[in-house]
Amino acid sequence: MVLIGSPAGGATGPGLAWGLGAAVAFGGYTLLAGYVGRVSSGFSGLALSVAVGAVLLAPFSMAAAPRVPGAGGWLSVVASGIVGVAVAFSLTCAATRLASPRVTGTLLAADPAMGALVGVLALGESPTAPAAAGIALVVLSGVAVTWRAGAER
Structure with a gap:
């Protein structure tokens, strides 16, 4: 990951801790996506997990909302939500139902x-x-x- 991101300031303790936290969270996401895919039918489990995530991230999102630049910026936010969240998580959920x-x-x-x-x-x-x-x-x-x-x- 260091090669991909090519950080300019070198490795720091907090940076390494955030990176390790992100890796643990991604691993947890993958395992939980498999569990949700197995125990729920359709996309109800996915909808619930996305709703919980939205509630947990709401304080950060609300703080950033005033900085979205106009209608074009909001269009980008909506497109990112559809493609980056709805489509991506739906495909991941479907994949975990088919594979481990x-x-x-x-x-x-x-x-x-x-x-x-x-x-x-x-x-x-x-x-x-x-x-x-x-x-x-x-x-x-x-x-x-x-x-x-x-x-x-």
Whole structure:
């Protein structure tokens, strides 16, 4: 992740703690998505989990709302909510119903590669060599975890 983000100030204790917290939260999200996908039918469990998340994040969202720039900014917020939350979480929920959380987590390890691809195609950006190496390492680690899990069975 350090290669992908290329931090300018070096590693700090709080930065490492936030990174570790994010990793734990993402792992928990993957496991809980698998549980919600197994115990609920349709998307009712997903709707409940998104509602709980919205309530927990409301204080932060409300503080940022006055800084959204006009109608175009709100259109971007709505589009981000639809594509980045509704569609993405629906696909993750469906994936965890079809496969184990380990496999789903591995597929999610391809997120940096997909983000880089969008950056190249839609924004005309090119990842730096260290960022490209970091992306490759993240994707390869996901593949290695899945391969090892298959070999252990």
